[in-house]
């Protein structure tokens with residue numbers, strides 16, 4: 477088991493002290509990271525002590541420490557999950573061979589690209605969320621925002637470590653560029669579209685952590701299968717932290733649903749906007765938007781890149797080893813959607829060519845689970861409305877649906893019908909302005925803004941009215 481050097485300038489379990497060149501290079505990157513954090517990280521409460529979880533180990537028990545820290549003093553570290561002895565490649569053309577501890581020359585640029593694309597999303601989301609603390613609905617929520625932010629920062633460290641350690645000069649350049657691209661920057665934007673959209677309000681933040689962080693989970697889970705063992709171990713540990721980000725989203729949206737239910741009952745009405753709540757149909761529109769934007773992140777239904785990554789063993793499927801097939805996928809088929817003569821139908825292709833679609837399917841099933849929980853709360857409250865995932869073709873910019881308009885029910889629409897009806901399905905400017913108007917910061921411990929119910933419990937056995945952020 478790797479030993480943890482927790483007191484080092486960069487806490488780590490990768491024996492940085494044993495590689496002076498690498499250590500010096502990362503220590504030279506560290507002040508650039510801190511400068512980026514100060515400039516583009518959280519814009520307020522920068523020096524307030526926040527009750528944060530810090531990774532200090534990777535073991536089964538006690539991998540994290542909880543305490544109040546000022547964010548710039550957060551101990552961002554490099555942690556890889558423990559190495560699995562005799563691990564073998566689980567899929568693709570090299571199935572059954574030993575995993576790689578170094579990068580094979582022929583896959584160097586593919587691996588670097590995958591790491592850069594993943595790494596770029598981490599600081600991007602911090603930038604997108606940088607003003608949200610000003611309107612946090614409670615100190616509990618503000619703390620959760622900051623928790624997500626510092627851990628996305630650590631995920632950037634995780635990817636930068638791989639770039640520095642395994643990709644030489646190119647890797648160091650890529651690491652610097654991670655701090656030079658910025659979310660929404662017209663001249664030098666983040667790599668993926670969804671990470672250049674602002675996160676303007678807390679309902680969007682909860683939707684983002686529910687839907688978009690969950691895309692991250694699926695990307696990391698398929699990279700965890702990688703034959704490149706250091707990448708696999710890095711992603712394995714990142715997934716531990718990532719789970720909490722999705723918890724923030726799932727419980728956040730759930731608390732909005734609960735508050736809406738309470739207001740509907742209290743005032744005996746479906747329209748809770750006069751009472752400072754968020755109507756169910758507006759919640760549905762936010763779901764429609766964030767879900768469809770997140771589906772795009774999986775890429776086109778069929779993809780030669782994804783097939784090549786799989787054949788090479790560098791990116792697998794979600795839970796690759798639990799699947800009961802040949803793990804080569806050249807002779808097994810599956811259906812992917814296609815649009816012919818104005819009708820949505822499907823065609824059969826090899827599984828190997830449809831890996832993006834397979835990962836998207838797994839993601840969709842996972843998304844549905846949260847909706848089932850929210851819908852259970854609605855049903856138990858005697859409310860007949862349900863929140864639904866729209867059809868996979870709704871509001872898409874990538875893949876076969878890209879040049880078509882599809883209703884949430886899966887009906888193909890003409891441009892005219894789309895233009896006439898899209899406002900029923902996606903938040904209008906007016907509605908976004910309404911949601912924004914609800915966003916007022918609440919900083920008294922235990923108090924909540926009026927549009928969201930309190931959580932059922934606090935963090936790490938602390939009460940809900942704990943001083944999660946000290947003002």
Ligand SMILES: [Fe+2]
Pocket residue numbers: 598627628631692718
């Ligand atoms: Fe992350």
Ligand SMILES: [Fe+2]
Pocket residue numbers: 628689692718721
């Ligand atoms: Fe995340």
